[in-house]
Amino acid sequence: MARAFLFVLDSFGIGGAPDAEAFGDLGADTLGHIAEFCAAGAGDRAGLREGPLQLPNMSALGLMHAAKLATGRLPAGMPLPERVYGVYGAASETSRGKDTPSGHWEIAGTPVMFDWGYFPSEGDAFPAELVEAICREGDIPGILGNCHASGTEIIARFGEEHVQSGKPICYTSSDSVFQIAAHEHSFGLDRLLELCQVVRRLVDDYNIGRVIARPFLGDNAQNFTRTGNRRDYSVLLPPEPTVLDRLKEAGRKVHAVGKIGDIFAHQGVTKLTKANGNMALFDASLAAIEEAEEGDLVFTNFVDFDMLYGHRRDVPGYAAALEAFDQRLPDLDRRLKPGDIVILTADHGCDPTWRGTDHTRERVPVLMFGPSLRSRSFGVANTFAHIGETVARHLGIAPGPHGRSLI
């Protein structure tokens, strides 16, 4: 039985990217800084967690060793495991962006070697003719925001005006994104999703990677809260097929859990499961694994690390989420059959100790395990595409052009 389960811990970087300086991220290290803060007592939060970061299961799969490969240093306050069970290493990104689609497409064997369009951080973020077209074709009275922002701050700032005026809150970041926040009741969720599809079409001319719907609820600036109904509208992929397309073409099932379907614009996906929150995503992944047959892929994105903790620069929150994820791994291990492989990795960094609220350019861990894998290190891979090619080889389909199998 050969099956593959690919889990992306969204934004779980391990530092050391050779090109970090070009992104203003020299020294950024999501795992390293969380470990350092926790070891120094700065990762404590009453009722949530305390003390040094504890990831015994990922450490036994080679996480500490992968971090050392990435940066030359071991994460602070975290013991080395007695024995490593996994095939482990670090990987550098070759894609030009440090965004979610670039990271995932490269993981799926297709690095993004062109430049995305970005909106400026000074002055109005969106060109006047684009705003006019959105208002006309989306039938809205105007937009609020029109700037770079953190999503939780901007709904507190403009939420009340949005509810009164009916103008959606439009913002961006250093990613290639056009994000639209609107109230699920006063504006309406369906109307927001329709507007996002209008905007998706309009921003194709600007080469924008994603339009993201950010619905929220609440009745005042103090209690506006984003809901689980976020939707991402990715640009259709470059002409090259990803490993998802290649598997689908070969008649295999590609079970996308969480944001994966959206990230690939639903291309190469044969079954989709949505779930809200890392633990629900883990449960949904286990259910998908029960269903998976010989030759199938289950591909899950665990978005909380990035959305709830990395972008929010919340060290205790990120640490607690990692610890909770780590504790679920034995559940997964128990369900594996001979020939199965699990790959844990990440799409970019989002160091919660770093300046600003954006992603950080980092290497990522690649931790692979399964009943028939013998432990070893593959060192540092120079592209995430090796991950997709590992899946391709393991599942017995033809190799792609950008990477090679790590096992």
Ligand SMILES: O=P(O)(O)O[C@H]1O[C@H](CO)[C@@H](O)[C@H]1O
């Ligand atoms: O601040 P929020 O709305 O979470 O947005 C973040 O999420 C987007 C997608 O990952 C990033 O581009 C960043 O802007």
Ligand SMILES: [Mn+2]
């Ligand atoms: Mn991401």
Ligand SMILES: [Mn+2]
């Ligand atoms: Mn993000």
